[in-house]
Amino acid sequence: MIKLIVDNNEIEVEEGMTVLQACLDNEIYIPNLCYLKEMDNPPGSCRLCLVEIDGYNQPITSCTVKVEEGMVVRSNTEHIRKLQRTAFELLLSVHHVDCKNCPANRKCELQRIAKFLHFGLKLKRLEPLDREIKVEGDHPFLEYVPNRCVLCGRCVFVCKKKNGQAMLSFAKKGFDTVISFFGEDNSARVSCEECYACAEICPVGALLVKNSKRSAHQRLAKNNNSQRPRPSGRGLKKGNNSLAASIPTLPGGALKGGGK
Amino acid sequence: MNDTAEDEEDAMLKDITSMLTYFEKHRGNLIPILQSIQEKHQYLSPLALQMVARHLKVSSCDVYGVATFYNQFRFHPPGEHQIKACLGTACHVRGGDIILENFERKLDIKAGETTPDREFSIDRVACVGCCALAPVAIVDDTVYGHMAPSKVEGLILGFEIEKEREKRKKQSNESK
Known part of the structure; x- marks a missing residue:
C-alpha cells in the first residue's frame, strides 16, 4: 500500500494505480472523459483530469501518472479549475447542446462535469462549431450522432477489449474526426446485437441502440447492472433531482447559423 | 456503363x-x-x-x-477532368476557399470526391508555385490564375459545351 496526500487528505491505495483512479476510489472526483479503469495506457486526450503534483513544474494529466509514496497532489486549486473549464469549454464547442431532445439527458457525463465545474452548458466565449458531417457506413443496430460525440474513444476501447478486434474506430482527422463503423458486412455484425458495449459506455449519447430510440443508458438502468459505478464526487450529491433543472438548455436549433 | x-x-x-x-x-x-x-x-x-x-x-x-x-489517400476514382483548387497561403488570403466552394457547389461534390458520371473530380492542393496569380485552380494540367466565381462557371460551362459538341459530332457521324 502507498500513502499519498490529495487536497490535504491522506489516502492509501495499492501500488501501480494511476493518480486519477486513486482519487476516484477515495471519493475525490476529478473530471474525466477518456479514461477507463481497465486501460493500460490511458490516452490522456480529454485534458480534464489535470492536477498539480509536487515535483512536476506544470499541471499533469492524473490518468497518466502512477501513484508514488508521499506524493502531494492538488486537484482543486483555482489554476487547475481554470484549465479544466477551458478544456471543457472546447469540448462543448463541438457538442451540439440540445439536452431536452437528447436521450442521454440527465445521465450525460457533460452535464455532470458542467455541474461539478460550475460551468454553464451555454457557450459564452467560444462560437459553437456546428459540423456538417456525412455519416458513412450504415450499421444495422447502432446509430451514431457525430455532433454529440466528444471523441473520448471509450467505445473503441471497449469494443477492442470485448471483441479482440475493434469493429469501430476513429476516422479522418481534425474537426472532421468521427467514429466509423467502416468495413465488415452486416453478417459480421450480428454479434453487435448481443453486445452494445460501445453504446453503454458512451458518456454523451452519441452512440445509440438503433430503432428502439432509447439510449443504452436507459437500457442499462432497466437491466440494473451498471458495470462502472459513476464516481460520486465532492459537490455532486447523489440523487440530486435538481441537476437537470439547474442546467440551462437551449431550444432546438439555437446553435444553427453560428457560422464560421 | x-x-x-x-x-x-x-x-x-x-x-x-x-x-x-x-x-x-x-x-x-x-x-x-x-x-x-x-x-x-x-x-x-x-x-x-x-x-x-x-x-x-x-x-x-x-x-x-x-x-x-492521411491526405495522400483518395477514396474516389479520379474524374475525366481533374480540378485542383489551391489553398496555399497566398491563395488562401486571396479567397481560394471561396473558389473551392464554388467548384464544390457547382458540381455538387466535396473536395476529394468525383461526380457520379465520373466527369469531374475536385481536390484541394497546397501551393502550386505561382502565388502571384492567386487564387489559382488547375484543371487538367492547365493553370488558371486570378480565379473568380464567374470563371468557375465559365470553365464548367466550357466543358459542358465541349461534351455536347462531341456528342453531336458522334451522332452526325453515325447518321452518315
Whole structure:
C-alpha cells in the first residue's frame, strides 16, 4: 500500500494505480472523459483530469501518472479549475447542446462535469462549431450522432477489449474526426446485437441502440447492472433531482447559423 | 456503363490480390500497401481496404481509420477532368476557399470526391508555385490564375459545351 496526500487528505491505495483512479476510489472526483479503469495506457486526450503534483513544474494529466509514496497532489486549486473549464469549454464547442431532445439527458457525463465545474452548458466565449458531417457506413443496430460525440474513444476501447478486434474506430482527422463503423458486412455484425458495449459506455449519447430510440443508458438502468459505478464526487450529491433543472438548455436549433 | 465500371473494379481487385502476395503479413506494411495500391489504381475502393484488412489480419475499420487520416489517400476514382483548387497561403488570403466552394457547389461534390458520371473530380492542393496569380485552380494540367466565381462557371460551362459538341459530332457521324 502507498500513502499519498490529495487536497490535504491522506489516502492509501495499492501500488501501480494511476493518480486519477486513486482519487476516484477515495471519493475525490476529478473530471474525466477518456479514461477507463481497465486501460493500460490511458490516452490522456480529454485534458480534464489535470492536477498539480509536487515535483512536476506544470499541471499533469492524473490518468497518466502512477501513484508514488508521499506524493502531494492538488486537484482543486483555482489554476487547475481554470484549465479544466477551458478544456471543457472546447469540448462543448463541438457538442451540439440540445439536452431536452437528447436521450442521454440527465445521465450525460457533460452535464455532470458542467455541474461539478460550475460551468454553464451555454457557450459564452467560444462560437459553437456546428459540423456538417456525412455519416458513412450504415450499421444495422447502432446509430451514431457525430455532433454529440466528444471523441473520448471509450467505445473503441471497449469494443477492442470485448471483441479482440475493434469493429469501430476513429476516422479522418481534425474537426472532421468521427467514429466509423467502416468495413465488415452486416453478417459480421450480428454479434453487435448481443453486445452494445460501445453504446453503454458512451458518456454523451452519441452512440445509440438503433430503432428502439432509447439510449443504452436507459437500457442499462432497466437491466440494473451498471458495470462502472459513476464516481460520486465532492459537490455532486447523489440523487440530486435538481441537476437537470439547474442546467440551462437551449431550444432546438439555437446553435444553427453560428457560422464560421 | 455500370457494367464496365463493375468489370473495372473486378479487374482491380484481382490485381490487388496478386499485389498483396508480395507483402508480408505485418501491420507495419499497412501504409506501404495502401500507397502501392493507390499508385497503381489511383484510388482506394472500400472493397480494396477490406482486402488489405483481411491480408494483414486487422479489422477493416482500423485500415479505414489509418487511410482516412492521411491526405495522400483518395477514396474516389479520379474524374475525366481533374480540378485542383489551391489553398496555399497566398491563395488562401486571396479567397481560394471561396473558389473551392464554388467548384464544390457547382458540381455538387466535396473536395476529394468525383461526380457520379465520373466527369469531374475536385481536390484541394497546397501551393502550386505561382502565388502571384492567386487564387489559382488547375484543371487538367492547365493553370488558371486570378480565379473568380464567374470563371468557375465559365470553365464548367466550357466543358459542358465541349461534351455536347462531341456528342453531336458522334451522332452526325453515325447518321452518315
